Structure formats: structure tokens, C-alpha cells
Amino acid sequence: MKWILLTLAYCAAIQGMAQDDLMALLDDEPAKKENVYATFKGTRIILGHSVKMRKKKELELLISHRFGRINSGAHELWGLDVANIRIGLEYGVMDNLNIGVGRSSFDKSFDGFIKYKLLQQSTGPGSFPFSVVFFNSWAVRTTPQQEDDPSYDFQDRLSSASQLLIGKKISPALSLQLMPVFVHKNRVSRIDENSQFALGAGGRMKLTKSLALNLEYYYRVDAPERTEFNNSLSVGLDIETGGHVFQLHFTNSTMTLERAFVTETFGDFFEGDIHFGFNISRTFQLGGKKDETSW
Amino acid sequence: MKTLLALLLITLSFAPVLAQQYKAENGYVRFFSEAALEDIAAENKKGSSIFDVSNGNIVFSIPITSFEFEKSLMREHFNEKYMESEKYPKAVFKGNITDFEDREGTQNLQAHGNMTIHGVTRQINTKGKIMKEGDQLRLTSTFIVRLEDYEVKIPKLLWQNIAEEVEVTLDFQYKPLAQ
Numbered sequence: 195m196k197w198i199l200l201t202l203a204y205c206a207a208i209q210g211m212a213q214d215d216l217m218a219l220l221d222d223e224p225a226k227k228e229n230v231y232a233t234f235k236g237t238r239i240i241l242g243h244s245v246k247m248r249k250k251k252e253l254e255l256l257i258s259h260r261f262g263r264i265n266s267g268a269h270e271l272w273g274l275d276v277a278n279i280r281i282g283l284e285y286g287v288m289d290n291l292n293i294g295v296g297r298s299s300f301d302k303s304f305d306g307f308i309k310y311k312l313l314q315q316s317t318g319p320g321s322f323p324f325s326v327v328f329f330n331s332w333a334v335r336t337t338p339q340q341e342d343d344p345s346y347d348f349q350d351r352l353s354s355a356s357q358l359l360i361g362k363k364i365s366p367a368l369s370l371q372l373m374p375v376f377v378h379k380n381r382v383s384r385i386d387e388n389s390q391f392a393l394g395a396g397g398r399m400k401l402t403k404s405l406a407l408n409l410e411y412y413y414r415v416d417a418p419e420r421t422e423f424n425n426s427l428s429v430g431l432d433i434e435t436g437g438h439v440f441q442l443h444f445t446n447s448t449m450t451l452e453r454a455f456v457t458e459t460f461g462d463f464f465e466g467d468i469h470f471g472f473n474i475s476r477t478f479q480l481g482g483k484k485d486e487t488s489w
Numbered sequence: 490m491k492t493l494l495a496l497l498l499i500t501l502s503f504a505p506v507l508a509q510q511y512k513a514e515n516g517y518v519r520f521f522s523e524a525a526l527e528d529i530a531a532e533n534k535k536g537s538s539i540f541d542v543s544n545g546n547i548v549f550s551i552p553i554t555s556f557e558f559e560k561s562l563m564r565e566h567f568n569e570k571y572m573e574s575e576k577y578p579k580a581v582f583k584g585n586i587t588d589f590e591d592r593e594g595t596q597n598l599q600a601h602g603n604m605t606i607h608g609v610t611r612q613i614n615t616k617g618k619i620m621k622e623g624d625q626l627r628l629t630s631t632f633i634v635r636l637e638d639y640e641v642k643i644p645k646l647l648w649q650n651i652a653e654e655v656e657v658t659l660d661f662q663y664k665p666l667a668q
Contacts, residue, residue: 210509210544213583213602217548219510219666220539228554232569249561366575403570403642434570437562479560 227318233325233363234371236439236475237284237292239396240410240428241447241455244371245325245361247311248286253478256282256296258450260471263461273469280450290314300449307331315362324362331355331452350381355452357394367400375412377457385420392425392456398432406432408441412456426459441473511626511663513538518551518659520634522652529563529652531556538661540626545589547600549582549659571641572607580606586619595620600630606639617659626663631656 211219234244237254248254262276270276282296290311297304313326332354338346354377361371373394382388396410412426430443446461446468448454461467516536522529535555540547553574558564568574584602601614617630635654636643 210541210546213546213548213585216510216539216541216546217550217581217583220537220548220550223537231554232565252561366569366573436566477562479562 225318227316227320230315230317230325230363233315233361233369234398235406235432235434236441236473238441238450238473239371239398240408240430240441240443240473241426241445241450242373242375242394242396242410242412242452243309243327243329243357243359244396245311245327245359247290247309247327248284248292248477250286250289251479251481252286253480254284255476255478256280256284257474258282258471259473260445260448260450260469262469263466264444264468264470265466278448278469296451298449298451298454300454302336303333303449303451303454304336305331305333305451324360327359327361329355329357329359331357333451333453346381353377353379353453355456357452368397370397371395375452375456377453379453379457385418385422386457387416387418390417390457391415394456404434406434408432408443412459414457422460423457424459424462426455427463437477439473439475441475443471443473444468445471509541509543510666511540511542512666513540513628513661513663516549516551516659516661518556518657520556520655520657522655524652529558529655531558531564531567533557536659536661538628538663539666540586540628540663542589542591545586547582547584547586547602549580549661551580553578553580571636571643577606577608580604582613584613586617589619591621593621606634607641609639611638624665628659628661628663630659633657 234246236244237246237248237256238244258280260278262270262273264273266273278298278300280296280298282294284292284294286292292309293307294309295306308330310328311325312328313322313324315325316322332352335351340346355375357373357375359371359373361369363369373396375392375394376389377392378389380388392412392414394410394412396408398406398408400406408430410428414425424446426445426447428443428445428447430441433440433442446463447459448469461469514537515534516538518533518536520531533551533556536549536551538547538549553572554568556564556567558567582602582604584600586598586600589598590596596619598617598619599614600617601612603610604613615630615632617628620627633654634657637653
């Protein structure tokens with residue numbers, strides 16, 4: 195009797211572990227901090243920047259195109275006769291530092307920007323709940339030309355926009371962003387202000403794996419009293435295919451430049467001053483180096 | 490009778506010291522797919538596994554977000570669109586290696602068990618090799634995974650360059666698991 199018991203004990207001791215027990219042993223390891231990715235599909239929500247950065251050595255060609263006002267009538271083919279375009283190139287110097295240049299057709303502005311990721315949303319131990327990106331752009335408008343209006347000197351043509359982008363991916367489908375922005379223009383009309391502050395809010399809601407609905411609004415906190423401009427409101431659809439992102443949208447803003455859409459949006463969305471537009475983004479990977487970046 | 494008892498007691502007292510389980514960390518996983526436009530390859534060095542030599546039970550766990558690609562955008566699409574790694578962060582295998590003998594040298598072996606990728610579990614059989622040298626084991630295996638089997642859906646929208654099948658290669662180094 196005794197030795198039967200002993201044999202049983204012996205068998206139990208050398209018996210291996212079941213698969214589920216092994217799995218439990220494997221899963222026992224402490225969770226690691228992981229960065230949240232793909233908060234937005236594009237580097238723009240619609241007009242303004244999102245917290246999405248180009249990774250190191252990625253080059254993005256971004257064409258932002260806006261037609262005329264839909265309510266301009268049949269003679270103008272509901273705005274399709276008019277084209278305002280910004281062509282831009284953006285580059286990932288580092289994963290958290292992007293630079294870019296662009297040129298807009300509307301007032302023939304040249305612009306440049308830097309975009310720096312200060313904080314990255316992550317999960318796991320020691321994680322941070324949202325991403326913060328600092329953005330600054332500078333622009334030179336070349337309209338009106340010197341010979342047309344000699345009172346314009348170079349200083350008058352400059353403007354800048356400083357912005358904080360605070361973004362959070364709430365769920366795989368829903369991402370939200372807040373973006374306070376300060377715009378300074380060296381020369382303005384009598385009823386405009388040189389320095390203006392605005393608060394932007396935006397978000398994206400994924401409809402399918404490749405489609406997302408986006409919304410973006412910039413509220414001018416201290417809009418000039420006799421302003422002729424409106425707040426910028428845009429609604430859009432992101433379509434992503436491999437290295438391309440197509441963004442279709444309806445907006446009351448004409449230009450893609452921060453200075454222009456934040457403080458100089460002519461149209462009133464609810465009066466029907468809506469422009470149809472699209473952004474086409476193509477990303478190229480320069481240099482075939484492995485991505486050793488962490489998320 | 491008494492000698493038998495004594496033998497039992499001796500083996501019993503040694504049993505906990507004998508290495509039963511082997512563990513691999515930073516295991517290497519690679520996948521490769523040939524497609525018309527572009528070959529796609531990714532590497533992962535964060536795989537982990539435990540192998541119980543006494544009964545042949547073996548488990549693998551591979552974190553999906555640790556796959557590294559030639560292009561960083563591919564990695565994002567892989568995780569966000571194809572593997573949905575926020576929902577299904579790991580690929581796991583729970584199974585058994587039949588006929589493993591605890592001896593030095595190389596053995597060609599068969600494994601069978603359940604593989605879970607993208608939240609879908611499938612029964613699979615696969616071949617592999619185990620090399621034992623001293624107290625270290627090295628396991629290698631190559632097999633084919635069909636995306637359809639694991640409901641990894643490829644969005645049919647304009648340009649796509651993902652193959653329907655991928656070749657997966659494993660290379661894991663095991664050490665005795667400290668008891």
C-alpha cells in the first residue's frame with residue numbers, strides 16, 4: 195500500500211506540466227510600456243496638423259487642393275472651376291522631428307514648418323495618456339507683388355503660427371485632438387488684429403479599416419470685433435491605401451496654411467460657403483534601413 | 490522491496506533538480522511573402538517559449554507589434570489594418586512535440602497543437618528540428634501560414650501588395666528554466 199502511494203507521488207513529481215500551465219508561466223512576465231500608434235491616418239486631420247509624425251527617413255508629398263464655393267452657382271460649375279492648391283514636402287529628420295515646406299497658390303505664399311513630438315501616448319507601466327506635439331510654421335506671402343503695391347516690404351509679408359497638438363487615441367476607432375494656436379501676422383487690414391489666439395478641436399472616427407470620418411473646428415478665442423472672417427469648420431473622409439492617404443473634405447476655408455484657415459476663413463459654412471477639397475498624400479521611404487524605432 | 494523504495498526516494502529527492510522545462514526568450518521569428526509588386530519580410534526578436542522535455546508540451550508567444558519591417562509604414566498597416574494588434578496583441582501556439590528524446594545532437598521532429606493568430610485558433614501540424622548541446626536547446630522550424638485561415642482580411646481597395654500565404658521561420662534558443 196505504502197509503495198503504491200510512493201509511486202504515485204513519484205509519478206506526480208516527474209510528470210511534466212500541462213500546456214496551459216506552461217502558457218501561464220510564459221504570460222507571467224511583467225507588461226512592458228508600449229507606444230500607441232496610428233492615432234490619425236494622415237499628418238493632417240483635415241486642414242491642420244495631427245499628432246501623426248513621419249518616421250525617420252520618410253518623405254511625404256502632400257497635395258492639398260480646394261475648389262471654389264459650392265454655392266457659387268452653375269456658371270462656376272458649383273466651384274469646380276476654381277482651384278486653390280498647396281504643394282508640400284515633409285520629411286522625417288527623426289521619428290520625433292519633422293520639417294516641411296510648401297507653396298500655396300491663393301496668395302502665393304511660401305511656408306516652412308517644424309514639428310516636434312514632445313510626448314508620446316503609451317500603454318503599460320510608466321505610460322503617458324496622450325501625445326503632445328509642438329508645431330510652428332512661418333510663411334511669406336508674395337501677393338501683392340512689389341510693383342503692384344510698393345507699400346509692402348518684406349517684413350509685411352511674414353506671418354507665423356505656433357501650435358500645440360494634444361492628441362489621444364481613445365479606442366482603436368476614435369481619436370481626438372485639441373490644438374491651441376497662436377497666429378501672428380506682421381501686416382493686417384484695419385479691422386484685423388496682428389496677433390490672434392484660437393483653439394482647435396478635431397477628431398477621427400474609423401468607419402472601416404481603410405476609411406475614417408474626420409471633423410475639425412478652429413474657434414477664434416479673441417476674434418477682432420469687426421471681423422469679416424469666420425471660424426474654420428471642416429468635415430472629411432480619409433481613404434487609406436498602402437502608401438497613399440486620400441482625404442476628401444468639405445470646408446469653409448480656402449487655404450491650407452495655418453495663418454489663413456485659422457484667422458482668414460472667408461466663408462460661412464452654414465450660409466453654404468463650402469469648398470469641396472482633397473488632400474493626396476504619398477509617402478516614400480528614403481533609405482532601406484530597417485526601422486529600429488520603438489513605437 | 491526495500492531497495493525499490495530507496496530508489497524511488499532517491500529519484501524523488503532529485504526530481505526537482507532535474508531540468509524539466511526549458512525557456513527561450515528573445516526568440517527569432519521571421520515571415521516572408523512573395524507578391525507581385527513587393528516582397529514583404531518582417532523580423533521579430535521578442536518571441537518567447539517554454540518547452541517541457543518530460544512530456545513534450547511546448548508553448549510559444551509572439552508579440553505582434555514587435556515585428557520590424559523594411560518600411561515603417563508597413564509596420565503600421567500590418568498592426569492597424571491586418572493583424573489588429575490592439576485587439577489581438579499576441580500570436581500563440583500551444584502544442585506537443587512527439588518523440589522528443591532528451592539527448593545530445595539533432596532530431597527531426599513533428600509538432601501538433603493549436604495556433605492562435607488574430608484571435609482565430611487552428612489546429613496545425615508542423616515539422617521542426619531540435620539540437621541539443623550541453624544544457625541548451627535550439628529549435629528551428631519553417632511553415633506556411635495562410636492568411637485566410639486566420640481571418641486576416643486584406644482590404645480590397647486600389648493598390649494592394651499582400652500575398653495570401655506567408656512563410657514563417659522560427660529560431661529559438663532554450664535554457665533550463667530556473668525552478
